Amino acid sequence: MLKQLGLCLIGMMVSAFLQASDKSVIGPTADMFVANANLGYVARIDTGAVNTSLHAINLQVEGGSAKNMKDNVGKMLSFTTENAKGEAKRLTAKIVKTSTVSNSQGTETRYMVNLNVGFKGKERQVRVNLRDRSHMDYKLLIGRNWLKGLYVVDVASKKYIGSTAAISIVESGMVYKTRIDTGAVENSLHAVDYAIENESADMEQNVGKIITFTTENERGESSVIQTRIVETSLIRNAQGSEIRYMVELNIGEPGEEYKVKVNLRNRSKMTYKLLIGRNWLQGHYIVDVSL
Template identity: 25%
Template sequence: MRTSPLILLLLAPLIGGCESLHFPWQKSSPAAVEATAPAETAALPEAAQQCPPVQEVVCAEPEVKVVERVIERTFEKVVEVPVAKDKLVLGSVEMVAIEPGGLLLESLIDTGAPTSSLSVGGLKPFERDGKEWVRFKVSVGDEDDALSVELPVKRYVRVARPGFDTQRRPVVDMSLTVGEVTHMVEVNLTDRTSLDYRLLVGRNFLKDAAVVDVSRRKVQGQPRPPAPK
């Protein structure tokens, strides 16, 4: 059996829902239009909730911290080093007795000099018994009171000093006494009249016998040479 097209046209609204059922010859009433308007308006907020409004985001400024830098300074510590009892403590300047001659000289203690050095005047080499000797004068202050000394030459050394010509100096053996310590050491002879000290005591006297405190002067006082035999 065939279904009439008119019947299908009438059944289509029923299948879609009774609320929308109306006939073509019926006009939509204003109440119906007003009823559908709130539904459409209510649907708008729901759609709007799906896409939230754009909000302006303001980033906070980073916090600036001022850090004070403290620099720790390290200071040198002065440590007292014990000195062996059998060693002599000397200052930068000491009174020294020399032999032969028996003179007392204010002398410079120089740890940088390998050998001791004595300022003399009238230095003259000569020969005695086939050996080389040297004659010289030593004085404490006034040349008129200079003491004449003759000693055999042990050897010669060449000494180079900044700003001066190289010197060839004779070396003799002499006895030096500082405090109660007496040593026979090699002494080179030269003209040191332009310097403040006539005698320079080097490492050949200080080695294994004394330590030097450069901040002090004349620690040992007057020298006490051994009594002559």
């Protein structure tokens, strides 16, 4: 009996995995398009919301509004929507339903209309509730009624990156043509002409001290960086093993850099002067070598 139950549970898990693998991945925000308005929005993807919600003001029921909102179902509704860029459009749509929403401010009833929402060129019709989102960061909220059956949400919002990429190091003021290496634990930067204040022959004794070094990118541009040694790292490769100094630098795609540890070594004979390892990729990027 227990064996049969176990097999049944495994079967259910496999089935759930296969169903999930058929769905596309979407992050916590996405660039969306409302075809009816011909407007683009940066949308919040919200699995906590049953329905999709659009910013709408100046609502006007054609022919006059009944006191009870439900009595307006079936009537045409005119409203103005606006995206975060301040682009606005006046729309008219049929009221298909009313929706009562509970939140931290209490409860409110909203009109719902059918609109074509989605990635530009791939919109599909979905019921949308209308509310004034003027004071909210996102003028379009994507709820479960748009996601269900088609998308899984990855809140880490990982981006795709190829096997090489243009990567910036803020402290150097330079961009490097960089090898993205999932086989490497750490990032590695070309560095020569080290100068360490009060340097000790024991590398471990230099942790915490200020180091100055010269780095160079593939175009021959060079820069001098001064920073602090945060630790040492034992690196094993085909040539054997060596201990390298590690520093923290702001590294990333231009304009999207963040602080990460980097080991320093002379990469003069290597094609790539900067190598990106798993400690920069983890939680941020998915590597697609076909890019």
